[in-house]
Amino acid sequence: xxxxxxxxxxxxxxxxxxxxxxxxxxxxxxxxxxxxxxxxxxxxxxxxxxxxxxxxxxxxxxxxxxxxxxxxxxxxxxxxxxxxxxxxxxxxxxxxxxxxxxxxxxxxxxxxxxxx
Numbered sequence: 349x350x351x352x353x354x355x356x357x358x359x360x361x362x363x364x365x366x367x368x369x370x371x372x373x374x375x376x377x378x379x380x381x382x383x384x385x386x387x388x389x390x391x392x393x394x395x396x397x398x399x400x401x402x403x404x405x406x407x408x409x410x411x412x413x414x415x416x417x418x419x420x421x422x423x424x425x426x427x428x429x430x431x432x433x434x435x436x437x438x439x440x441x442x443x444x445x446x447x448x449x450x451x452x453x454x455x456x457x458x459x460x461x462x463x464x
Contacts (some may be wrong), residue, residue, distance in 0.1 A: 372398055372411045378452040381412055382445050389434040394424045397457075399434060399448055414448050414457040430459035437461065 375381055383401040387409050390398040395418070400411040416426070430448070437446040447460040 372413045375412045375414060375448070375450040375457075377450050380447050380449045382447045383434075383437065384445065385409075385441055386434045386437040386446050389431055389438075391427050391431055394427070397427050397430060399446075401434075401437075401446070404445070412448070414450050416456050418456075433459055433461040 381399075382404040383399065384404050386399060386401040388398075388400040388411075390400075392398060392413070395416045396413055397415075398411055398413050400409055402409050433444075434446050437444045443464060445462045445464060447462065448457055449459075450457045
């Protein structure tokens with residue numbers, strides 16, 4: 349019994365540590381991800397941005413990591429614009445739709461803000 353409890357405790361600890369990393373999904377290329385709400389945004393670095401929110405037609409939040417394959421000052425500026433779009437969507441729920449698309453070549457992603 350003690351062995352099983354120790355094993356369960358160890359598995360729980362590992363799952364709690366790995367859970368945040370497992371939540372981020374890789375978006376399908378060329379498919380628009382339209383967020384009704386944005387719950388969080390994280391600029392990981394100059395080539396990756398994580399967006400958490402509820403997609404159009406869904407009811408639970410999901411996290412996606414969008415990438416730019418080239419690290420440059422322009423990409424940092426680009427992600428800053430996407431971050432502003434996402435923040436606007438966060439601050440005015442229901443007023444905007446925030447869209448991200450990972451392009452098919454994998455070299456970049458696009459973002460768009462649309463008023464409802």
